Amino acid sequence: MNARAAANAAVTARFKPGDAVTVRRAYPPGHIRTPWYIRGHSGTVVHALGPFPNPEELAYNRPGLPAQPLYRVRFRQGAVWPDYAGNPADTLDIEIYQHWLEAESDAAR
Amino acid sequence: MTDSHPHDHHDHAHPHRHPPRPDTDDTLGHFQIMEIAVRELLIGKGIITPAEIQRAIEAMDARGEALGAKIVARAWTDPAFKTRLIADGTEAVRDFGVDMGTTRLFVVENTPTVHNMVVCTLCSCYPRMVLGLPPDWYKSRNYRRRAVREPRAVLTEFGIVIPDGVVIRVHDSTADMRYLVLPQRPAGTDDWSAERLAKLINRDAMIGVALARQP
């Protein structure tokens, strides 16, 4: 595969609906679309949305390729907030790019 | 004092509910001056034209809750459309001439056991192509901070109490997906036309901070 095709190819999707994933606890500078409040938390993939150019790169007018698989991940409110008031089964659904996710079983404790 | 923009045309009627505020009550602010400057420079360089600006304003003015209400009312009365709308909202709303552009529409359905609510904590992402421009409060610090953490308290402030047995799903729009809430159809409307039903649906219900009006 030549360099151009490699850049254009999407990163292989690693997750599917139902998978348990953990958001990496990383704090790089730059334009980050993974909210601070969800980093380090674990949830379940509900949708595999397909590949998208990386906004962290688009923010600097770079192409953001290869495209990153994007997922809708569902988190239990009772697990995210220690003082959550209401039904703990309430959820937060957030789109997260694959490079911010690890399989929950692989996540550093 | 009104501002004067040699390249602008203000003397036309906008077909929308709220007439725009006049630009200035007093001196132009720094960023208003910047707007004029950038616009004139771009026009001078042939990058944009006054006609294009006008058309873009009119296109956004034409969008508002009425369009969203029509879509919801059709979903309530046409089960096949509702199925398409939920499976692929972007494709389904093309029936109404809506082009989502680079974004994708996800329609999330309220049911007796699930209530959906939409926010963009990081900025102000909103289904503009369906609902027009978002209200100030949606873009406010307090909504962005609290909607994800205490949705039930926020909903109470908006005047609705969701029973604890109902699950609340808060959607934080962090990428290219845009969310539209499909409110529950009120009881006692079985024989209503879509046109009549649309009057029960307002913008707040499609954001998830209100319910459809009762008949």
Next chain:
Amino acid sequence: MKQSLPAGLAAHGIADNNRHMREPIRGHHDMGGLPAGPVERTEHDYAFWEKRVDAMNVLLASKGHLRVDEMRKNIEALPPDAYERMTYYERWMSAIANTLLQRGVLTADELGRKMEEIARREGVAR
């Protein structure tokens, strides 16, 4: 052994080189979950100039002169007090200008001079 900051030094804007920020800096815009007061359900009718800012943003994006991601990045780069004091469309206008400068569509000099010209034309005191 870490020394505590001598009294008064911080007031001069001098950080103590013997201490280090242990926490990363959270973007001011990255505010989900932080404490806040009641939601004020304000709405305002958009002014003409705000609609023009919105239109410029849409047009420039469609013509490939800016991306929404660059706009967001530039808004996120605003100092927190500016972010709070600026209105929504003032932030967007600032972001449009910064993006066009970053892209080389405009230069700071031509923009500054144009703004001076307009301020004079509109009778705005500087």
